[in-house]
Structures are given as C-alpha cells and as structure tokens.
Amino acid sequence: MTALVEIEDLTVRFSGERTVHAINGVSLSVAKGEVLALLGESGSGKSVTLKSIMQLLPGRRTQIGGRIRFDGRDVLALKGRALADFRGRDVAMIFQDPSLALDPVYSIGTQIAETVIRHEGVSRVAARSRALDMLKRVRIPSAERRLDNYPHEMSGGMRQRAMIALALACGPRLLLADEPTTALDATVQMQVLLLLRELQQEMDMSVIFVTHDIGVAVEIADRVAVMYAGTIVETGTISQIIKDPRHPYTKGLLAANLHGAVKGSRLDAIPGAPPTLEEPPTSCPFAPRCPSALPVCREARPPLVNRGPGRAVACVLEQEPAI
Amino acid sequence: MSASNTLSIAPSLADVGGPAQPLITARDLTCHFPVRSGTFAPKKVVRAVDGIDFTIRKGETLGVVGESGCGKSTTARLLIGLVPVTGGKIIYDGQELGADLSLRNLRRGVQMVFQDSFASLNPRLTIEETIAFGPKVNGVPQAEALAIARDLLDRIGLDPARFAGRYPHELSGGQRQRVNIGRALAMRPRLLILDEAVSALDKSVEAQVLNLLDDLRRDFDLTYMFISHDLNVVRFISDRLMVMYLGEIVEVGPAEALYHKQAHPYTAALFAAMPSMDPDARTQVPPLAGDPPNPIDPPSGCRFHTRCPQASAVCGMTRPKVTTLGPGHQVACHLHDPNSGHPEATT
Numbered sequence: 139m140t141a142l143v144e145i146e147d148l149t150v151r152f153s154g155e156r157t158v159h160a161i162n163g164v165s166l167s168v169a170k171g172e173v174l175a176l177l178g179e180s181g182s183g184k185s186v187t188l189k190s191i192m193q194l195l196p197g198r199r200t201q202i203g204g205r206i207r208f209d210g211r212d213v214l215a216l217k218g219r220a221l222a223d224f225r226g227r228d229v230a231m232i233f234q235d236p237s238l239a240l241d242p243v244y245s246i247g248t249q250i251a252e253t254v255i256r257h258e259g260v261s262r263v264a265a266r267s268r269a270l271d272m273l274k275r276v277r278i279p280s281a282e283r284r285l286d287n288y289p290h291e292m293s294g295g296m297r298q299r300a301m302i303a304l305a306l307a308c309g310p311r312l313l314l315a316d317e318p319t320t321a322l323d324a325t326v327q328m329q330v331l332l333l334l335r336e337l338q339q340e341m342d343m344s345v346i347f348v349t350h351d352i353g354v355a356v357e358i359a360d361r362v363a364v365m366y367a368g369t370i371v372e373t374g375t376i377s378q379i380i381k382d383p384r385h386p387y388t389k390g391l392l393a394a395n396l397h398g399a400v401k402g403s404r405l406d407a408i409p410g411a412p413p414t415l416e417e418p419p420t421s422c423p424f425a426p427r428c429p430s431a432l433p434v435c436r437e438a439r440p441p442l443v444n445r446g447p448g449r450a451v452a453c454v455l456e457q458e459p460a461i
Numbered sequence: 462m463s464a465s466n467t468l469s470i471a472p473s474l475a476d477v478g479g480p481a482q483p484l485i486t487a488r489d490l491t492c493h494f495p496v497r498s499g500t501f502a503p504k505k506v507v508r509a510v511d512g513i514d515f516t517i518r519k520g521e522t523l524g525v526v527g528e529s530g531c532g533k534s535t536t537a538r539l540l541i542g543l544v545p546v547t548g549g550k551i552i553y554d555g556q557e558l559g560a561d562l563s564l565r566n567l568r569r570g571v572q573m574v575f576q577d578s579f580a581s582l583n584p585r586l587t588i589e590e591t592i593a594f595g596p597k598v599n600g601v602p603q604a605e606a607l608a609i610a611r612d613l614l615d616r617i618g619l620d621p622a623r624f625a626g627r628y629p630h631e632l633s634g635g636q637r638q639r640v641n642i643g644r645a646l647a648m649r650p651r652l653l654i655l656d657e658a659v660s661a662l663d664k665s666v667e668a669q670v671l672n673l674l675d676d677l678r679r680d681f682d683l684t685y686m687f688i689s690h691d692l693n694v695v696r697f698i699s700d701r702l703m704v705m706y707l708g709e710i711v712e713v714g715p716a717e718a719l720y721h722k723q724a725h726p727y728t729a730a731l732f733a734a735m736p737s738m739d740p741d742a743r744t745q746v747p748p749l750a751g752d753p754p755n756p757i758d759p760p761s762g763c764r765f766h767t768r769c770p771q772a773s774a775v776c777g778m779t780r781p782k783v784t785t786l787g788p789g790h791q792v793a794c795h796l797h798d799p800n801s802g803h804p805e806a807t808t
C-alpha cells in the first residue's frame with residue numbers, strides 16, 4: 139500500500155497569552171483507501187493535527203515544524219491558488235457542528251453547486267445535477283425538494299448528511315472527519331457511520347476520522363492511532379488495539395469504556411488528568427497517571443517503537459526486541 | 462466513608478411515607494409548549510411530554526433514555542418545577558405538588574445537575590463559596606455553610622486545601638462537574654436528577670465521576686434519575702430503565718433485563734444502535750430509518766408506527782395499551798397486547 143498522506147515529526151506550538159505545545163512530534167501515514175482513526179481525549183491534539191493538514195491554524199500565533207506530504211507534495215508549502223485547490227478538491231473536511239461548514243444564507247443545492255463550479259469550472263446545470271446526485275448518495279429523502287432547503291430547515295441528522303454531500307462533491311482523495319457523529323443520537327450516529335463507510339469504499343477515499351469514542355472507531359476504522367498530550371502513544375489495526383492494547387494509556391481507555399460494565403461493579407478509572415502542555419513533554423507524558431510507571435519513564439520520552447508492520451508503541455515496557 | 466458524614470443539615474424534607482412509598486409518582490404528566498408560527502397561523506403546541514405515568518422508588522436509580530427531543534429534559538424540569546405543568550400530577554413522597562406540597566418545598570427535595578459544567582457555575586465565586594451558597598440562602602450561618610462546603614469538597618474528591626479557593630475556570634471539566642454535584646448535594650436533596658451530567662466528559666473522567674456518584678448515593682441515601690444517551694453508562698448506573706419516544710413512555714423495566722431483551726421495537730432499535738465493539742462483526746444495517754416525526758403534530762395511533770419495522774394497520778389507528786410483561790416490566794405496543802388486533806401479537 140502506498141501512502142497518500144505522510145506526516146513526519148509534526149510539531150505545533152501556539153503562542154499568545156499562554157503557550158501551548160499542542161503537537162509534539164507526530165508521525166503518521168495514511169494509505170490510499172485506508173480509514174485511520176485518531177483516538178484520544180479532549181485536548182490531545184486530534185483537531186490540531188487535522189487542521190495542520192488543511193492549513194487552518196491561525197498563522198501569526200502558530201509555529202509549525204516537521205513535514206506533511208500529500209501524494210508526494212509538500213502541503214505546508216502550499217499557498218494561494220494552489221492551497222485553495224488543495225482544500226475542497228484533494229482534501230475535504232467535515233465537522234461535529236455542521237454550521238461550521240454550511241452557510242445559513244444559501245440553500246444546500248446552491249452551496250454544493252458553487253463548490254463544484256469553483257473547483258471544476260463546469261456549467262451551472264451540470265453543477266446542479268451533481269448537487270442532486272450527491273444529496274441522493276447521502277440518502278436525503280426527496281432530494282429534489284431538499285436542494286432548495288436552507289440548513290435550518292433540516293433536522294440534525296439531515297444537516298450532517300448535507301455537510302457530507304458538500305464535502306464529497308468534488309470527489310476528494312482524502313476526507314478529514316472531526317467527530318462528525320459525536321453530537322448525534324445513537325440511532326442517527328449509526329446511520330451516518332454506515333453511510334460514510336459505504337461512500338468511502340465506493341469512492342476509494344482515504345479518511346482520517348477523529349473520535350474520542352472507541353466504539354465509533356471500531357465501526358469505521360481500519361487502523362487506529364492513539365493520541366495523548368500531542369503525541370502518538372500507540373498505533374495498530376483496530377483489532378490489535380481492541381484485543382491487544384499495549385500502551386498503558388490505551389489499556390486505561392479501554393477499561394474506562396464501560397462496555398459491558400454491570401451495575402454494582404467498580405469502574406477502572408484512570409486517576410488524575412492530562413498535562414497542561416505549557417512545556418513540551420520531556421518524559422513519558424502519561425507517567426504521572428500510569429500504574430506501571432518506572433523511574434526511567436520520567437527521565438526521557440519513550441520513542442514510538444515498531445512492533446510489526448503498522449504497529450508501534452511508545453512505552454518503555456515495550457522496548458525489548460519483539461519476539 | 463459514611464462515617465465521616467458530619468453534615469449538620471438533615472435531609473431537607475424528612476421521609477414521610479416510609480420505604481414502600483415511591484419518592485416520585487407522576488400521573489398523566491403533561492407539558493405542552495406553545496409555538497408561534499405566524500401572526501395569523503392557528504395556535505400550535507409542542508407536545509414535549511404528553512401524559513406520562515411513572516414512579517421513582519426511594520433509593521433506586523431510574524435511567525431515562527430516548528432520542529433527542531423525546532422529552533427527557535422536560536420531564537426532569539417538571540420534577541423540579543423549572544417548567545410549568547400543563548396537566549397531570551406530581552406526587553412527592555405521598556404529597557401532591559400544589560395541594561399538599563409547595564413548589565418551594567419540592568425544590569428543597571429535588572436537585573439537578575446539567576451537562577454544561579461551565580455554564581451552571583458562577584465565574585465570580587470560588588468553588589467553596591459556590592457550594593456554600595445554597596445552604597446560606599436557606600439560613601445556615603456563614604461559618605457552618607463553609608464547613609459544609611469543605612466537607613463536601615472532600616467527599617467529591619477535591620482536596621479542600623488545594624481547591625477551596627479556586628474559580629471555575631481554574632478547573633478541568635471533570636472537576637467542575639464534581640463541583641456541580643457538590644453544590645446540588647449541599648441542599649441535602651433526596652432526589653438528584655442528572656441530565657446528561659457525564660456526557661461532555663472524557664471517558665476516563667466519566668468513569669471517575671460515575672464511581673463517585675455510586676459512593677455518594679450510598680453515603681447520602683440518594684435517589685437518582687439519570688438521563689443519558691449512552692446506554693453503556695445507563696446500564697452501569699440504573700436499577701430500572703424508562704424509554705421515551707416523542708413525549709410518551711414506550712417501555713419501563715429492570716435495566717439488566719431490558720439490556721438483554723427489549724420488548725418495544727423502538728427500544729430494540731435504540732439498543733441495536735450501540736457500537737458493536739467487535740471489528741469482525743460491525744453493524745451492517747442501520748437500526749432505524751428516517752428522522753423523528755414532528756412533536757407538534759405527532760403520528761396517530763402508536764407514535765412510532767411511521768418508523769416501526771413491525772407496524773401493521775392497527776398501529777396507525779389505535780393507541781397501544783400498556784401491557785405488563787413481568788415484574789415491573791411494562792410496554793406500550795400492540796405486539797404485546799393479545800387483544801390488539803395486530804397480526805403478529807403475542808397470544
């Protein structure tokens with residue numbers, strides 16, 4: 139499998155009132171047609187990773203280091219027209235809150251058509267028929283009529299589907315999905331996840347899917363990268379992560395998931411809270427909360443060590459050679 | 462832990478009817494919100510809660526689940542008098558609200574914790590002052606109120622020496638939610654309503670708060686009404702489960718039993734929408750098609766019939782009766798009523 143996206147040693151620091159070392163050396167690759175889930179808790183750097191790929195971070199207050207390559211091209215060097223073409227045509231993004239993507243003053247049909255015209259220069263008629271086709275593909279009922287609906291005239295689940303239609307209208311090769319189902323009901327969430335899975339296969343897209351819910355990752359992902367404090371602590375296939383988690387943080391996250399926890403039992407909660415990231419981590423960022431921490435964990439940051447193809451763990455307990 | 466229960470204020474409303482009397486009984490409870498669609502348009506109402514009957518027993522945890530907009534929060538708000546009752550009765554420990562019990566007294570016995578931990582805290586008060594505020598307003602002297610606050614901080618896992626003087630913005634989301642729980646407990650309620658109280662928290666923090674709630678329930682003799690869309694959470698915390706759909710109750714039963722076997726087709730769809738947690742057995746078919754109908758003009762007969770995979774002609778015409786399936790297990794669906802006329806009904 140060839141990589142479509144390759145992130146190498148990405149660092150992101152926000153300066154301003156308070157310095158935040160949001161991303162501290164993230165390396166990732168996503169193959170063509172692969173769905174990678176970025177799994178991690180609030181503040182772990184999931185959204186910032188996606189925004190770095192889209193170059194959506196505030197320019198003046200952000201220091202970015204490392205490399206991001208898309209199909210061999212240097213993404214961080216893209217500017218002006220090239221960047222505008224990259225966003226929306228090669229890469230598209232969907233969000234938890236569709237109002238970030240949908241404009242309240244234009245109908246859904248107009249918004250999709252405009253995007254298609256901008257990126258592909260097709261006629262108005264062709265663009266409108268693409269819009270209709272997209273609404274049908276995301277299974278919005280009575281699509282013809284819905285073309286002229288404004289976002290506020292739709293239910294939450296339907297708006298989410300409209301946003302997906304807009305994002306996929308120009309057939310992007312990479313979809314960045316930032317918790318697109320988190321705000322939805324369980325039943326609607328499952329509808330949207332099944333839809334995304336189907337469209338991803340039909341269009342042979344690569345997807346980076348951000349979530350804090352391991353159950354959602356199980357439904358959608360081929361591979362998972364677990365983030366903590368702006369670092370990747372573990373990667374593996376979804377089966378490996380679920381059945382054989384290696385990093386103590388991943389283990390803690392699975393134990394706290396509550397799946398199958400019955401009344402009267404005690405939950406294995408991870409004690410404490412994540413670091414504030416005013417300084418970049420110089421030791422294992424999980425050490426203060428880790429039940430297996432050793433003195434060496436506080437001395438240096440454990441590197442992400444390969445434990446087989448596509449499998450890596452950043453923990454001193456995993457650093458003996460693989461058997 | 463309960464040995465350190467030194468709070469000087471007794472539960473705000475003493476027990477009246479003994480353990481067998483439900484703490485809350487709702488009879489035909491209704492809440493309609495008027496909506497304005499235009500100056501000359503006919504008057505319409507949102508049937509947020511539409512004639513529901515339920516009880517909450519002393520010491521139990523009642524979980525409430527259902528799709529967004531089905532009326533869970535409105536039911537909770539009715540129980541603490543935050544929205545006016547359109548019809549029906551609320552009976553608190555045998556005393557009927559409005560007849561034997563004033564709203565003011567009801568509010569002393571029932572407290573609520575919301576999802577948004579930040580919006581519900583006053584940014585200008587330290588967390589110690591926040592927790593002491595309620596008792597002070599109710600006439601507890603300042604020094605005593607602060608002592609209560611510090612004791613509670615300790616109980617909710619926030620060391621008073623480190624945390625008492627902090628402001629809400631100096632706390633994490635999980636810590637703020639602990640403060641909200643502490644503030645509610647300072648009023649010594651007997652019923653604590655938790656409306657999506659852990660939903661905004663990270664999984665690892667959520668587990669911490671759920672463990673805490675379990676301890677507090679025992680230490681303070683609490684009864685919980687726990688609203689959540691996360692069925693794993695609800696299963697972990699609840700004794701009984703109440704399932705709502707479009708302003709009505711469709712099924713009530715023991716949580717563990719319902720978790721394993723759902724009687725109402727909507728409950729079944731809700732449980733089928735839980736992620737599988739097995740990458741080799743992913744969900745293949747969406748558990749429920751379509752969007753929820755409009756609560757202004759709900760479907761006739763069974764309100765679920767427009768989306769129900771097992772609906773038959775009778776479902777669109779007749780409102781299903783409540784059928785008892787087992788101890789404490791009730792369902793409102795024609796499938797379970799032998800005399801309903803539904804061709805697939807159990808006999």
Ligand SMILES: Nc1ncnc2c1ncn2[C@@H]1O[C@H](COP(=O)(O)OP(=O)(O)OP(=O)(O)O)[C@@H](O)[C@H]1O
Nearest residue numbers: 152158160179180181182183184185186187196350
């Ligand atoms: N524009 C910004 N300026 C300053 N700090 C920022 C900015 N964007 C993000 N951060 C900080 O960077 C860190 C990582 O944030 P990020 O949004 O990537 O987290 P996340 O993993 O997406 O969390 P969540 O699950 O809450 O969305 C956080 O500490 C956040 O406060």
Ligand SMILES: Nc1ncnc2c1ncn2[C@@H]1O[C@H](COP(=O)(O)OP(=O)(O)OP(=O)(O)O)[C@@H](O)[C@H]1O
Nearest residue numbers: 494507508509528529530531532533534535536756
């Ligand atoms: N103050 C109000 N005025 C008008 N309509 C209201 C008001 N409060 C709630 N509603 C409506 O009443 C219905 C029930 O709302 P409620 O908040 O009780 O639902 P819920 O089950 O708590 O949903 P969620 O899971 O999204 O919190 C919805 O259709 C809602 O839009």
Ligand code: SF4
Nearest residue numbers: 763766769776794795
């Ligand atoms: S009464 Fe009919 S429509 Fe309603 S849930 Fe039962 S079978 Fe379905």
Ligand SMILES: [Mg+2]
Nearest residue numbers: 184185186316
């Ligand atoms: Mg985010």
Ligand SMILES: [Mg+2]
Nearest residue numbers: 533534535656
């Ligand atoms: Mg609600």
